Amino acid sequence: MSVETAASGAREAGGSRGSSGRQEGPGGLWDSVKKAGFVIGSGILFLAAFGNSLTWHLQRFWGASGDFWQNLWTKLYVAYEGHDASLFFLGTMLAPTLAFWGSNALLLWVDITGTPSFITRYRIQLDKNNPVDPAKLRQALKCVLFNHVVISGAMTVVVYYLMSWRGNPCGPELPTFHWALMELAAFSILEEILFYYSHRLFHQPSLYKHYHKQHHEWTAPIGVVSIYAHPLEHVISNLLPVVSGPVLLGSHLSTTSLWYCVALVSTTISHCGYHLPFLPSPEFHDFHHLRFNQCFGVFGILDRLHGTDSKFRQSKQYERHTLLTSFTPLNESIPDTQKKGQ
Numbered sequence: 001m002s003v004e005t006a007a008s009g010a011r012e013a014g015g016s017r018g019s020s021g022r023q024e025g026p027g028g029l030w031d032s033v034k035k036a037g038f039v040i041g042s043g044i045l046f047l048a049a050f051g052n053s054l055t056w057h058l059q060r061f062w063g064a065s066g067d068f069w070q071n072l073w074t075k076l077y078v079a080y081e082g083h084d085a086s087l088f089f090l091g092t093m094l095a096p097t098l099a100f101w102g103s104n105a106l107l108l109w110v111d112i113t114g115t116p117s118f119i120t121r122y123r124i125q126l127d128k129n130n131p132v133d134p135a136k137l138r139q140a141l142k143c144v145l146f147n148h149v150v151i152s153g154a155m156t157v158v159v160y161y162l163m164s165w166r167g168n169p170c171g172p173e174l175p176t177f178h179w180a181l182m183e184l185a186a187f188s189i190l191e192e193i194l195f196y197y198s199h200r201l202f203h204q205p206s207l208y209k210h211y212h213k214q215h216h217e218w219t220a221p222i223g224v225v226s227i228y229a230h231p232l233e234h235v236i237s238n239l240l241p242v243v244s245g246p247v248l249l250g251s252h253l254s255t256t257s258l259w260y261c262v263a264l265v266s267t268t269i270s271h272c273g274y275h276l277p278f279l280p281s282p283e284f285h286d287f288h289h290l291r292f293n294q295c296f297g298v299f300g301i302l303d304r305l306h307g308t309d310s311k312f313r314q315s316k317q318y319e320r321h322t323l324l325t326s327f328t329p330l331n332e333s334i335p336d337t338q339k340k341g342q
């Protein structure tokens with residue numbers, strides 16, 4: 001354990017310098033930013049040009065159930081008429097809280113008990129958290145609860161005033177299916193950009209030492225650790241990248257609430273430590289916790305452009321970084337080889 005911690009520390013310290021050294025070399029940071037702008041710009045143009053035909057078939061499918069959602073919303077809207085703030089907090093606090101703690105309650109059960117084996121066999125770092133250290137977990141939970149209730153709670157109030165000033169998030173009509181999809185795509189792009197750069201900033205040695213080191217205490221993360229962070233980091237790196245999209249686009253409460261739930265569940269999956277069948281792969285961010293200086297973003301787009309996934313792409317974890325569509329754990333189908341440095 002101590003050897004591993006020392007080795008991790010060396011990688012951690014060397015890593016920050018190493019990555020910043022690379023970025024200023026040939027094809028430096030500015031060049032990468034231009035490339036990122038080009039790729040993201042092209043993506044937006046592509047969506048604008050082909051978005052309609054891409055979603056037309058989905059829209060037809062949605063049409064049958066579209067009325068169902070509008071009727072449901074109308075009932076809520078009428079029930080809460082004149083109480084927009086209550087409706088807003090129900091959507092942006094209660095629903096995401098249920099999504100986060102619901103998924104994490106299941107994961108915590110597995111982490112604490114080390115059972116059932118049909119889940120634990122999908123563990124990424126096989127020798128870790130088996131079961132999780134109770135004292136370390138208790139300490140993390142205190143911080144997670146503080147961040148979730150106090151910091152995220154306060155941010156939701158701020159967002160309510162910003163969105164009310166910007167428009168009417170609790171309007172009587174739901175957004176169209178096309179618009180909701182476009183919004184979710186825009187939120188995701190913005191999250192990738194804001195999370196990647198703020199996260200890399202927190203890896204600058206001086207900021208890392210005071211703020212981000214806390215999140216990296218978990219070299220093998222578990223679900224709740226997704227919001228185990230210094231409060232300042234929680235605001236800048238976790239909350240701002242997620243709430244900026246709905247505020248900038250003046251979104252409806254329905255898409256905002258859905259987006260918060262998606263963001264919280266997907267960060268939980270990224271940290272959960274199990275590569276489960278038919279769920280998004282958590283290998284990318286798990287590798288970030290293992291190696292510190294790789295895989296800073298959410299989707300890996302900016303890591304590819306900035307070359308901050310170079311070691312990841314040579315690893316076994318990269319080979320396993322795929323949607324698992326069978327019940328055979330990837331540790332078995334793609335086992336570790338004898339070679340070191342994977």
Ligand SMILES: [Zn+2]
Pocket residue numbers: 215221226271285289
């Ligand atoms: Zn993390």
Ligand SMILES: [Zn+2]
Pocket residue numbers: 199203212216288292
């Ligand atoms: Zn980090």
